[in-house]
Amino acid sequence: MPGSETTAARRVVDLITGTWRARALYAAVSLSLPDHIAAGHGTVPALSERTGAGEDGLVRLLRLLVALGVITGDEEEGYGLTEVGALLVADGERSMRDMVLLYGEEFHRAWGAVVPAVRTGTSGFEHAFGMSLHTYLRDDPEAGPRFLRAMNAGNVFFPEAALAFDFTGAHTVIDVAGGSGLLLSAVLQAHPHLSGTVFDLPHMLPVAERHLSAVVDVHRYETVAGDVFDKVPAGNDVYLLSRVLQDWDDERCVTLLANIREAMADGGRLLVLERVVVTDDTAPLLPLLWDLHLLMAAGGRERTLDGYRSLLHAAGLRLESVHSLALETSLLVAAPM
């Protein structure tokens, strides 16, 4: 039986080597190994030829990927993809490739500034890039859509969210800072009687248009450009706000929530999708990891349920109910006070 000191030391080593798993995954995706394997080029010589990588380094990366459950097989027989590896193929359905690249590049660089970020409360991204994530996304025409594609990989809770609220009495729904339009697409697909709007900054709307037009009749949706800190379109029955509060400090959150409250009729509802931080020893890890990640990325935060409740309260809204969704995301339903 290992002593408790050995077990504790093992735990430290496991924690230290945590980033190496992520880096190995990043290397695999960056070299497009899942794509080459999916195309039937799963032997070491074939992968070496297609990636330009040396066989020795490849063999060592590949056997780690087997141990991590990303691929199966061995050096003699060649390699195949597991269910996990299949999610990393470019253009595959629900591909998470862009997410791995964003987290392995920009966000990895931002996490490099974890110490100054924790010390100062200024985002790791700003320390590393000399500008905020929002400025970076606005000024680099490639970055915005790539960021959205990466976020889409984490959208697994959208269809569930569309079913977690009773839309029967509603006619119109607006997704505030709706980004890709995929949440609105899921809601409109699940509820054919609804029509909807994506409201976001102008440079995001072409992506939303593309996604919505692929699955929803053109008469059922529109996209509207604007700034949530200025004014939010009025007259909708349901307001969606997914993964937006996470990016802003309390003061900015109250401003945007108050703008939504002002736009809502008294019988309207606001549906907030966020991760809820739990601080006792039953706390699931993902919201806590994401909370620190938000400090590295946009300088934002995940909040406790009380934290969300008081933001809503300060904007004239009350928390009515909470529903658990996939990936430890919650749907918070808020009503005017």
Ligand SMILES: C[S@@+](CC[C@H](N)C(=O)[O-])C[C@H]1O[C@@H](n2cnc3c(N)ncnc32)[C@H](O)[C@@H]1O
């Ligand atoms: C983290 S993304 C969330 C997107 C989407 N709601 C989702 O869950 O996939 C934040 C979104 O806020 C939008 N956004 C940022 N600042 C904004 C502003 N001032 N007014 C309107 N939208 C804004 C961004 O363009 C982006 O689409």
